Amino acid sequence: MSDPGSLRVQFVGEEIIVPPDTELTFGRSADLVIDDNPYLHRVLGRFSVMRGMWWLTNTGRSIALAVTDTSGFSFSRIAPGSGMALTFSEASVRFEAGAARYEIEISLPALEAHSVE
Numbered sequence: 001m002s003d004p005g006s007l008r009v010q011f012v013g014e015e016i017i018v019p020p021d022t023e024l025t026f027g028r029s030a031d032l033v034i035d036d037n038p039y040l041h042r043v044l045g046r047f048s049v050m051r052g053m054w055w056l057t058n059t060g061r062s063i064a065l066a067v068t069d070t071s072g073f074s075f076s077r078i079a080p081g082s083g084m085a086l087t088f089s090e091a092s093v094r095f096e097a098g099a100a101r102y103e104i105e106i107s108l109p110a111l112e113a114h115s116v117e
Contacts, residue, residue, distance in 0.1 A: 005110025007047055007054050007086075011103075023048035025059070026104065039098030047086075047106070054108060056093065057083035066094045070105075087111070 007018040011032060018024045026032040027044040034040060041060040048055055058065050058078040065078040069088040078084055089111040093104040 003110070004049055004052060004054050005108060008107045008109065009047065010105040018047060020049045020054075027060075032104075034102055035097070035100065037097050037100050039100070040102075041097075044095065044097075045093070051085075054086040055083050056086055063095050063097060068092050068094070 004020050006020060007024070009016045009018060009024060009032065011034065016024060016032065024031050024047045025043045025045065026034055028034065028036060028040045028042050030043045034044070041063060044058070044060045044063055045065055046057045046059055048057065056065065056067065056078060058080050060080045062080060064080065067076045067078060067084065068091060069075070070090045070092055071088070074088065076084055086106070086108060088108070090107045093106060095102055
């Protein structure tokens with residue numbers, strides 16, 4: 001299998017580089033703490049490598065994740081308990097908890113290097 005490279009995650013000015021041999025969770029009390037919002041799951045999502053690709057898994061029970069390709073027109077919604085392979089070189093992950101809205105920006109430099117111009 002090919003090396004998927006590192007994942008770059010940005011949230012409110014903080015950038016995290018996630019090597020392919022680790023994973024990153026996000027939520028109210030996860031690796032990436034989003035907010036102390038009581039409507040937000042403790043762990044809402046997880047970025048991890050499976051089958052040689054980066055995946056985003058929705059580990060929550062009631063909040064959907066919206067993934068938008070920031071360089072195109074593709075959009076996906078990840079229901080609780082589901083996941084998807086990240087095939088976009090740059091994307092935003094949006095979700096709502098109570099009245100609050102959140103956005104995480106992600107990029108996969110390895111996909112940028114292999115994209116067709």
